[in-house]
Amino acid sequence: MSAQPAATSPAPATPQALIDSLKDLLGERLSTSAAVREQHGKDLTFHQGFPPDAVAFARSTEEVQAIVQLCASHKTPIVPFGTGTSLEGHIAALKGGVCIDLSQMNAVLEVNSNDLDCRVQAGVTRKQLNEYLRDTGLFFPIDPGADASLGGMTATRASGTNAVRYGTMRENVLGLTVVTADGRVIKTGGRARKSAAGYDLTRLFVGSEGTLGVITEIQLKLYGIPEAISAAVCSFDTLEGAVNTVILTIQSGIPVARIELLDEVQMGAVNRYAKLDYPDKPTLFFEFHGSKAGVEEQSESVAAIASEYGGSNFAWTTQQEERSRLWQARHDAFWACKGLKPGAEGWATDVCVPISRLAECILETKKDIAASNLLAPIVGHVGDGNFHLTYLIDPKDPDELKRAGAHNDRMVMRAIAMGGTCTGEHGIGYGKIPFLQAEHGEAVSLMRTIKQALDPDNIMNPGKVLPA
Amino acid sequence: MSAQPAATSPAPATPQALIDSLKDLLGERLSTSAAVREQHGKDLTFHQGFPPDAVAFARSTEEVQAIVQLCASHKTPIVPFGTGTSLEGHIAALKGGVCIDLSQMNAVLEVNSNDLDCRVQAGVTRKQLNEYLRDTGLFFPIDPGADASLGGMTATRASGTNAVRYGTMRENVLGLTVVTADGRVIKTGGRARKSAAGYDLTRLFVGSEGTLGVITEIQLKLYGIPEAISAAVCSFDTLEGAVNTVILTIQSGIPVARIELLDEVQMGAVNRYAKLDYPDKPTLFFEFHGSKAGVEEQSESVAAIASEYGGSNFAWTTQQEERSRLWQARHDAFWACKGLKPGAEGWATDVCVPISRLAECILETKKDIAASNLLAPIVGHVGDGNFHLTYLIDPKDPDELKRAGAHNDRMVMRAIAMGGTCTGEHGIGYGKIPFLQAEHGEAVSLMRTIKQALDPDNIMNPGKVLPA
Numbered sequence: 001m002s003a004q005p006a007a008t009s010p011a012p013a014t015p016q017a018l019i020d021s022l023k024d025l026l027g028e029r030l031s032t033s034a035a036v037r038e039q040h041g042k043d044l045t046f047h048q049g050f051p052p053d054a055v056a057f058a059r060s061t062e063e064v065q066a067i068v069q070l071c072a073s074h075k076t077p078i079v080p081f082g083t084g085t086s087l088e089g090h091i092a093a094l095k096g097g098v099c100i101d102l103s104q105m106n107a108v109l110e111v112n113s114n115d116l117d118c119r120v121q122a123g124v125t126r127k128q129l130n131e132y133l134r135d136t137g138l139f140f141p142i143d144p145g146a147d148a149s150l151g152g153m154t155a156t157r158a159s160g161t162n163a164v165r166y167g168t169m170r171e172n173v174l175g176l177t178v179v180t181a182d183g184r185v186i187k188t189g190g191r192a193r194k195s196a197a198g199y200d201l202t203r204l205f206v207g208s209e210g211t212l213g214v215i216t217e218i219q220l221k222l223y224g225i226p227e228a229i230s231a232a233v234c235s236f237d238t239l240e241g242a243v244n245t246v247i248l249t250i251q252s253g254i255p256v257a258r259i260e261l262l263d264e265v266q267m268g269a270v271n272r273y274a275k276l277d278y279p280d281k282p283t284l285f286f287e288f289h290g291s292k293a294g295v296e297e298q299s300e301s302v303a304a305i306a307s308e309y310g311g312s313n314f315a316w317t318t319q320q321e322e323r324s325r326l327w328q329a330r331h332d333a334f335w336a337c338k339g340l341k342p343g344a345e346g347w348a349t350d351v352c353v354p355i356s357r358l359a360e361c362i363l364e365t366k367k368d369i370a371a372s373n374l375l376a377p378i379v380g381h382v383g384d385g386n387f388h389l390t391y392l393i394d395p396k397d398p399d400e401l402k403r404a405g406a407h408n409d410r411m412v413m414r415a416i417a418m419g420g421t422c423t424g425e426h427g428i429g430y431g432k433i434p435f436l437q438a439e440h441g442e443a444v445s446l447m448r449t450i451k452q453a454l455d456p457d458n459i460m461n462p463g464k465v466l467p468a
Numbered sequence: 469m470s471a472q473p474a475a476t477s478p479a480p481a482t483p484q485a486l487i488d489s490l491k492d493l494l495g496e497r498l499s500t501s502a503a504v505r506e507q508h509g510k511d512l513t514f515h516q517g518f519p520p521d522a523v524a525f526a527r528s529t530e531e532v533q534a535i536v537q538l539c540a541s542h543k544t545p546i547v548p549f550g551t552g553t554s555l556e557g558h559i560a561a562l563k564g565g566v567c568i569d570l571s572q573m574n575a576v577l578e579v580n581s582n583d584l585d586c587r588v589q590a591g592v593t594r595k596q597l598n599e600y601l602r603d604t605g606l607f608f609p610i611d612p613g614a615d616a617s618l619g620g621m622t623a624t625r626a627s628g629t630n631a632v633r634y635g636t637m638r639e640n641v642l643g644l645t646v647v648t649a650d651g652r653v654i655k656t657g658g659r660a661r662k663s664a665a666g667y668d669l670t671r672l673f674v675g676s677e678g679t680l681g682v683i684t685e686i687q688l689k690l691y692g693i694p695e696a697i698s699a700a701v702c703s704f705d706t707l708e709g710a711v712n713t714v715i716l717t718i719q720s721g722i723p724v725a726r727i728e729l730l731d732e733v734q735m736g737a738v739n740r741y742a743k744l745d746y747p748d749k750p751t752l753f754f755e756f757h758g759s760k761a762g763v764e765e766q767s768e769s770v771a772a773i774a775s776e777y778g779g780s781n782f783a784w785t786t787q788q789e790e791r792s793r794l795w796q797a798r799h800d801a802f803w804a805c806k807g808l809k810p811g812a813e814g815w816a817t818d819v820c821v822p823i824s825r826l827a828e829c830i831l832e833t834k835k836d837i838a839a840s841n842l843l844a845p846i847v848g849h850v851g852d853g854n855f856h857l858t859y860l861i862d863p864k865d866p867d868e869l870k871r872a873g874a875h876n877d878r879m880v881m882r883a884i885a886m887g888g889t890c891t892g893e894h895g896i897g898y899g900k901i902p903f904l905q906a907e908h909g910e911a912v913s914l915m916r917t918i919k920q921a922l923d924p925d926n927i928m929n930p931g932k933v934l935p936a
């Protein structure tokens with residue numbers, strides 16, 4: 001059920017009067033060219049794209065406000081756009097309307113070193129921010145792989161490899177500037193590290209996927225760059241051995257910064273793609289942050305745990321170059337996958353389960369991959385119980401796509417039955433709407449009540465998170 | 469403005485028909501006795517109490533649901549009650565109605581050691597949970613001082629001394645069971661460590677102070693008890709020296725578990741009360757969690773930072789007995805305060821600011837205390853920028869109460885002007901409603917929209933968080 005778009009009704013045309021008003025406001029920064037529209041309606045995955053009727057390139061919160069007010073007066077749909085790297089069809093303009101591209105809102109507005117926080121416009125990307133911070137000794141840790149915009153990462157509640165130590169966007173956003181569906185500008189949260197003052201609107205907008213408002217500025221937590229960083233790789237004969245290593249590491253309170261699992265298929269792909277010579281076996285990648293003595297202690301503690309569970313060749317290094325090479329390989333997993341089946345399209349999906357069920361969930365999923373005659377390497381942010389797989393699908397084989405969809409359905413329902421979630425970090429978009437009810441039951445009606453209260457005309461990214 | 473109740477209109481009587489129905493449902497567990505009602509309408513502070521018309525002692529989510537459905541059918545207000553240890557008049561039945569006492573819902577429902585989580589009924593207190601966990605090697609770290617119920621801690625977004633390392637209730641609640649204002653039972657969140665599936669209803673209810681629904685069950689994160697714990701105390705000649713030590717400690721990424729500041733007035737009170745002989749000077753209390761080598765390294769790093777800023781007599785210990793004595797002294801701060809002025813009532817208030825403004829905020833606040841001729845010791849969870857003061861007020865001196873109220877107003881507005889919040893952890897209740905708008909501006913209208921959508925008849929703890 002996940003492979004079908006949630007809405008395929010013909011998009012109502014955006015009224016010419018609105019286009020004209022937007023042209024007056026933005027000049028050349030309002031585009032209706034086919035190429036620009038196509039590019040703004042299609043994300044990184046196989047999900048069908050739906051181009052918006054126009055793309056508005058905003059440069060300030062005030063411009064976003066003006067655009068939203070114009071669209072609201074015509075009840076025309078609005079789709080916010082950062083870098084287009086989302087994975088569940090978040091940016092597809094299912095009902096047409098106006099895409100607001102925030103990539104030109106790319107200013108770092110302030111960095112408060114003493115307070116370990118900063119304020120950025122929504123279009124700043126995570127790499128741009130870390131580049132900007134380079135001389136401050138600070139960094140922003142959340143790393144979903146793609147060089148996504150921080151607005152998009154906020155809107156999708158992104159996380160990634162570092163989440164096991166630093167949390168997700170949920171934990172790292174202090175406050176927001178948001179343009180509401182009726183065109184007001186509100187500020188949520190603040191610069192205090194904690195607050196018990198009123199409803200947590202910040203967390204309501206984090207993960208709302210543009211369906212409740214347009215995020216234009218974000219106040220973020222920052223962290224001191226650790227004195228020392230070490231990385232390690234360890235191979236296991238069995239997936240259970242790897243997962244048990246993870247469980248005991250987390251239980252022992254070892255503050256591991258990253259702990260990633262690659263199954264033997266994914267490891268084989270990475271070995272080939274990145275020209276590495278690790279065994280083609282279930283493999284854990286680790287990163288440790290701390291003092292010099294601290295990372296040494298962490299590395300040795302984890303090495304001891306791994307060897308207890310059949311881990312071999314545990315090798316750790318603090319060398320920057322070697323660490324980078326290793327993590328680059330991990331980051332290239334998606335492209336490495338595609339190398340396994342030239343010409344194939346990759347369909348990435350993710351689930352997250354309580355860690356005690358992780359081995360069982362992955363093993364059943366792998367069995368089902370084989371039974372479904374699919375190729376789908378697995379990689380996981382296993383410290384959180386989150387894993388991904390990428391179906392490699394021949395675009396000319398509709399049956400393969402169908403089998404992948406059915407497999408995805410079963411995997412998601414399995415994860416939910418194990419107390420998990422239909423998506424740990426990719427979000428709902430339109431690809432996973434059918435699973436929201438299965439996961440949250442009656443609570444979905446409360447989500448709908450909130451959506452209706454904040455966006456009564458359903459103009460904010462309609463057809464995402466909740467059915468249109 | 470903060471010292472006045474937000475609503476003093478005479479409470480409409482709860483209809484006898486409702487009382488009768490509740491009696492049928494609960495028998496002896498529905499009380500209308502004056503003593504029980506008084507006790508349920510007054511929290512720990514000087515805020516005026518407002519007794520409910522009846523108190524319903526619930527034993528299950530289903531009973532809470534039945535009570536809410538009955539109250540909803542009469543549009544009668546509902547006030548959820550845990551242990552009554554809140555500090556801003558949260559439990560005052562401003563509009564009369566029915567108090568739902570959840571203290572008999574005190575079962576720990578499950579502990580998942582491998583997943584580091586548990587599920588409790590709302591009436592379980594934090595000490596009860598930790599007692600229950602004693603043999604598991606796990607603990608729940610959030611510690612607001614009082615032995616509050618976990619339902620109440622969730623509803624008020626509580627934090628306390630450990631928050632600098634472990635976060636607040638915001639970060640430690642995985643999911644909830646909630647009875648909505650219209651009497652439905654919903655489950656929010658889940659057992660997965662992270663999820664990008666839908667709106668974050670969990671965070672919406674955390675800190676909603678009973679105004680959006682009644683929390684009946686909570687899924688909580690747990691942590692492994694650290695291998696080693698050390699505690700330290702250090703005196704400073706100046707408050708700036710102490711605060712600068714905190715800033716550099718946090719910036720250096722030292723994962724301190726607790727870092728508490730007591731000003732010289734509070735330290736004097738604690739010395740007298742707990743028969744300690746530390747200097748009556750600004751003092752930092754620390755706690756470090758980690759491996760044996762780790763806590764040693766942390767202690768030494770912080771000692772070096774403290775000495776750079778004029779700290780003296782930095783003493784650290786891993787001895788359980790000494791640590792307990794030290795932290796008991798910190799926990800007794802409120803009572804120690806009261807010992808400074810026998811017969812006085814204590815009015816506790818708190819604010820939270822970006823840490824770079826903390827010294828300035830505390831110093832201006834202290835100057836203002838002196839100028840206002842008040843006695844008000846200060847203690848702070850300074851790693852978060854959060855500090856508290858307790859006005860010691862002669863109940864027979866209305867002018868003193870007035871001066872305290874005016875001082876509190878200025879302190880809160882000062883904190884907000886510095887980018888901070890009107891309350892770091894005590895919550896809004898009715899005592900801090902006047903400041904919500906000053907802090908959040910237009911965003912308050914969104915909070916109101918959400919409140920109206922989820923509780924259109926305003927029966928859920930009316931007059932709290934938002935004006936009645």
